[in-house]
Amino acid sequence: MKEYSITIRDDLCKGCAICVEICPKNILAMSPESTVSGYLLAQIIEVKKCIGCMECELHCPDLAIEVIDKNEKVPAG
Amino acid sequence: MILDKYLRSEVFPTPFCQGCGHGILMQAILRAVDESASDGIDIDKMAFVSGIGCAAWIPSPHFAADTLHTTHGRPIAFATGIKLVNPSLKVVVVSGDGDLSAIGGNHLIHSARRNLELTVICANNSIYGMTGGQVAPTTPCGIKTATTQQGSTEPPFDLCRLVWGAGATYIARSTVYHIRELIKYLKNAFLHQGFSFIDVISPCYTHFGRRNPQRAGATPSEMVLNLKNIAIHAKSPQELFTFPSVGTLSPPSGRTCNQKDRILIGEFTTI
Numbered sequence A: 001m002k003e004y005s006i007t008i009r010d011d012l013c014k015g016c017a018i019c020v021e022i023c024p025k026n027i028l029a030m031s032p033e034s035t036v037s038g039y040l041l042a043q044i045i046e047v048k049k050c051i052g053c054m055e056c057e058l059h060c061p062d063l064a065i066e067v068i069d070k071n072e073k074v075p076a077g
Numbered sequence B: 001m002i003l004d005k006y007l008r009s010e011v012f013p014t015p016f017c018q019g020c021g022h023g024i025l026m027q028a029i030l031r032a033v034d035e036s037a038s039d040g041i042d043i044d045k046m047a048f049v050s051g052i053g054c055a056a057w058i059p060s061p062h063f064a065a066d067t068l069h070t071t072h073g074r075p076i077a078f079a080t081g082i083k084l085v086n087p088s089l090k091v092v093v094v095s096g097d098g099d100l101s102a103i104g105g106n107h108l109i110h111s112a113r114r115n116l117e118l119t120v121i122c123a124n125n126s127i128y129g130m131t132g133g134q135v136a137p138t139t140p141c142g143i144k145t146a147t148t149q150q151g152s153t154e155p156p157f158d159l160c161r162l163v164w165g166a167g168a169t170y171i172a173r174s175t176v177y178h179i180r181e182l183i184k185y186l187k188n189a190f191l192h193q194g195f196s197f198i199d200v201i202s203p204c205y206t207h208f209g210r211r212n213p214q215r216a217g218a219t220p221s222e223m224v225l226n227l228k229n230i231a232i233h234a235k236s237p238q239e240l241f242t243f244p245s246v247g248t249l250s251p252p253s254g255r256t257c258n259q260k261d262r263i264l265i266g267e268f269t270t271i
């Protein structure tokens, strides 16, 4: 089975929650506390169940999230 | 990430509001460029031209490419000049609905009429975002804006029908939610010989959604996800003319003001 890892760049994320709501596997959630910039950030809660569908990465308006295929060490999709 | 080579990383984060659809469109354009490499599309042989408005910030300053940020409504005029001087360049206009269809409406219809070899990408948030949320020619009926506080009473433009009537030879509409289709249409537009136009419905929560939460969605993310519910895939290109409503977020039926939110998406020409 393929495994994926996800990176979220805190310096880019504006906390819009699009990735959280679009993910079919509930891999992501919003952080409870805001950052210096005042945004709540997207966080990874259960990366194991990620199916690498790329919905989160493709719909992030701030290019903050990247899905990586762990076996191939390359971007998924 | 895969798009890093096309980006000026030093200008990030973007100036867009939280959850603005324009960021998703920015990504779609660059992915279309990347996926078109095998068809001879090369960002170093492209020029991106934008007017004024939030959407005009999509290519400039973010793209590591030749970008021209011009005056309000005039990107197509500048793009025409670039194409005349250097016909080998792939010239792409990225601008908003207000810039392209209102202030620069004449340039849009005449470049379509002349079938100029340009790709025009309209980032359609159906409102004037940057200037504070005034009503635009694309604002759906009943939508509250800074200048229509009881809701707009005028039917909006269907930009795809408009450029079809003017003579465009590639016409498509998609939304930032339907990003995979959007990338496909962008690739087709880049390879098209002649005038290509893509109407991209791109939510502006700050000015549109915030004032119309029941219709548009109560948060930026709801607004993006709501596009899935209101978009209808055209079964044939002819449906552009038979669809009982006219484009954008809440199209009118005929010339009456219809408040039902439906968007017809698809490719409307295959010339």
Ligand code: SF4
Binding pocket: A008, A012, A013, A014, A015, A016, A017, A018, A019, A020, A041, A042, A059, A060, A061, A062, A063, A064, A065
């Ligand atoms: S979609 Fe992007 S900007 Fe929005 S919360 Fe997720 S990572 Fe952050």
Ligand code: SF4
Binding pocket: A004, A006, A022, A023, A024, A025, A026, A027, A028, A049, A050, A051, A052, A053, A054, A055, A056, A057, A067
């Ligand atoms: S790749 Fe798909 S399953 Fe994995 S986190 Fe993103 S949206 Fe969820």
Ligand code: SF4
Binding pocket: B015, B016, B017, B018, B019, B020, B021, B022, B054, B055, B125, B129, B130, B203, B204, B205, B206, B207
């Ligand atoms: S005002 Fe609207 S269109 Fe402009 S950046 Fe903000 S959300 Fe996007």
